Amino acid sequence: MTQPLIEELGEVIKSPKDPRSFRTLKLPNGLSVVCVQIPHSKKASASLAVRAGHFNDPLETQGLAHFLEHMLFLGNERFPDANEFPEFLSAYGGQQNAWTGSEFCNFFFDCQTRALSRALDYFSAMFMAPLFDESLINKERQSIDSEFRLKEKDELRRLYQVHKTTCNPEHPFSKFSVGNMDTLAESDSHSLKDQLSEFFRAFFNANNMRLTIVGAQPVDELAEMAQHYFSDISSGQENDPKSLEALPLYLPSQLGVFIQVKPVNPARRLIITLPLPGIDDDYKNKTTSFIAHILGYEGPHSLYATLRARGWVNSLSAGGGMSGSGYKDFNLNIQLTEAGVVHALQVAQAVFNYIQLIASSGLEAWRYEEKRLTSELSFHFQETPPAGELAPQLSVNAHHYPIHDVVYGDYRMDGLSVARAKQTLSLMAPERARITLIHGDVETDQQTELYHTPFSIRALTKEELNTLNSPAGTFSYQLPAQNPYITSHVEPYPLERELREPVALIKSDNVTIWHLQDPDFRVPKGHIYLNLESPAVNQSATHFAAARLWSELLIDSLNEALYDAEVAGLHFNIYPTQSGMTIHTMGLSAGQLPLLQQLMKQAWKVKFKRGRFNSVAQQLKHNWQSAHNNQPLNRLFAELNLTLQPCLFSLSDMAEGLNSLDYKGFSQLSSELFNSMGVSALIHGDWQAKTAFELHQLIRDSASGRLTASPPQLQPKRLEPHTHIHRTVEQATGDNAVLVYFQGDNDSAEQQITWMLAQQLLNASLFDELRTQRQLGYVVGSQYFPVRRLPGFMVFVQSPTHNTSALQEHIHTVLHDKIEQLDNVLTLQRWKHAKQTLSEQLTINDRSLRARSQRFWGAIQMAETHFDRNVEMSAALERLQLSDWISEVKRLVIKQPRKIVLLSCQ
Incomplete structure (x- = not known):
């Protein structure tokens, strides 16, 4: 046979x-x-x-x-x-x-x-x-x-x-x-x-x-x-999924409706759901993605810019929503301001007006070609995801696409089907929409059986439908103009010399610039990290909150002008750190220095509008106040960081600090944040050395007179032997949680290796005993937890059924038992396996330019500028013997622990 x-x-x-x-x-x-x-x-x-x-x-x-x-x-x-x-x-x-x-x-x-x-x-x-x-x-x-x-x-x-x-x-x-x-x-x-x-x-x-x-x-x-x-x-x-395709997701009475939902935490969201047929057959053209690109555009005169100028919205995204066999929910997800809640119907009216504008004037070939070119660039210069992310992605893609498109299918855009686009837009009508308002003051008359969510649903009235279908003459939005940043062909700069680690090309006037032209990732892309090292940023919770608000407002003020650059592959972020403020630009290398120049120029001269100050500050305070509600374990992680890390502040203290600042007080405080600073930077990608000197000149021109401060020295809190810090964090609702943390003696390579091996050799058995055998809760785990270079190890459990005393007892009992059993259960063969595994992790290749940039920047921030920490750790691992390791773990966990126990309970 x-x-x-x-x-x-x-x-x-x-x-x-x-x-x-x-x-x-x-x-x-x-x-x-x-x-x-x-x-x-x-x-x-x-x-x-x-x-x-x-x-x-x-x-x-x-x-x-x-x-x-x-x-x-x-x-x-x-x-x-x-x-x-x-x-x-x-x-x-x-x-x-x-x-x-x-x-x-x-x-x-x-x-x-x-x-x-x-x-x-x-x-x-x-x-x-x-x-x-x-x-x-x-x-x-x-x-x-x-x-x-x-x-x-x-x-x-x-x-x-x-x-x-x-x-x-x-x-x-x-x-x-x-x-x-x-x-x-x-x-x-x-x-x-x-x-x-x-x-x-x-x-x-x-x-x-x-x-x-x-x-x-x-x-x-x-x-x-x-x-x-x-x-x-x-x-x-x-x-066979075809049996689903004939079954409507919504009944006629469930379209053209207004839904109100009362959230647990303060929220102001408007979700406009536009039900469409399935889109699997359209993957080669991506019609809905093209429409979402125009609807979600944030550049000048866009739908978002117009609504933001009215003070009604803080963000707008288009195109998300469920998708499956025979159906697609096309969602517009809009974060409203308090004024926007009052004008929610007008916000929705603007959305439907803009959809009509796209249908009448937006289906032009050049618009689709721009989107196709950016997608092709993303495909051409995509960074290989790690194996653990790639396999799940491709196995699902293999269900959705023909096998030859298992990679390209996510990027493929063969051409605009005008007929399909018109048909899709015709379905995006108020009569078929589901408009959901999420706010604490909405009227509800029902509750879901599961999750007990208060809500109401009713048909849109004739008056509401008339408004949604009527032109709003006061809006001045326009369709996007041509994007000047898009290019169809780019190549990396020629390689000057093969170096494997960054070199500090500039060290003068409180400015240090590290540079590496990458010899392996030969693509026209790169990353520039610029840290403005200012002691004022971390002077108090109020200062740090002001710095965070300043960064959000700066991004907000630049978003409209630089949105085309974002679309074309030039990205930036601005965020406060423990030592000051970091500006990070990334993407295609050709435009990054001009982008950074615009960011730096705006940073010192910008005058924020009072309306945007109020909206963004309001959103930040809301986020901080509700960040860990009903997430007790996340609160404990945050509390541990606050206990150990220098120059960090609690979200509640930051919210209170921001609450104390009016527009005038914020303007005064933010103007003083960077009066005195130093600068450290990394420029890593395909740039040649001359670009690092151009960056230095840009910094000197932009920050003249401010470069007077030395970078602060940051050290984590070190616990003494036999220290036992015990702290309870109360919460109104949610599960109980316990986190037990053990700190190492010092930040040597030997100590780091000791705790990394503890995580590797104990994690699986701790999880099995605490979760599967004892059924303490769904969220159970252990983690290697270094603070800067000082190593540590934590075990945590979140439980809906056990109180914190019981959880704490279980953790200590199981952890001590597992460590005491190491002499009997840990064979020499398994020990050698663990060492070899960790050795390979320490010598792992950078999988992408992004990962390598992050590694180098992290080392620079930690003053590990020999870039050989992993070599030191590998040598320490090679020297470590099984009996010595077991003795050391017993000492650090049982005999002389430096320990913090954090509890979260109702």
């Missing part, structure tokens, strides 16, 4: 600059596979995307797909021990995860490249014969319930549930996707184990899956691994 042959699926379209190799194939069982070689990658990854999600849940067991996602990690016939795979990955510097969406679920892992074959053995077994152990089913139901309860106050989940409640009840979108103890209850007719098995058999088959494997190995070797490990997955039938 002839063996079925592997089918080659064709070439993958890739950028000429892309160093990766691809091979696509279909195994005899029907499984489509994308193999990707990233040369010299220290990390490998794999992802399996299955066309099955919560849309496929039985009505009587909603959340089953999500529950199955959890259960597949908890043992199978080949590897019954649920801890074996995560412990293996942890030993090889990796991790596993998954997500379940409406129509797809995605399972993925990453690890060191040398461990890929063995990891695929574990991974493939998950999809062949899962155990669905009864005892673990009961425990994991509790984890699912904890996950649901964790998000009960989450604003997005609450809004999402309003969306589900007000859509077609026959459409599967209306189902509850997460699941809880009620929906995942056992029934007399079908046990949960039986239902899991039925769901698995129905959907988890080779024809319904797409596999991506990424590694440094040649693609033929990756293909052999795919065939060896995944050929035994049963074939089955592909889940």
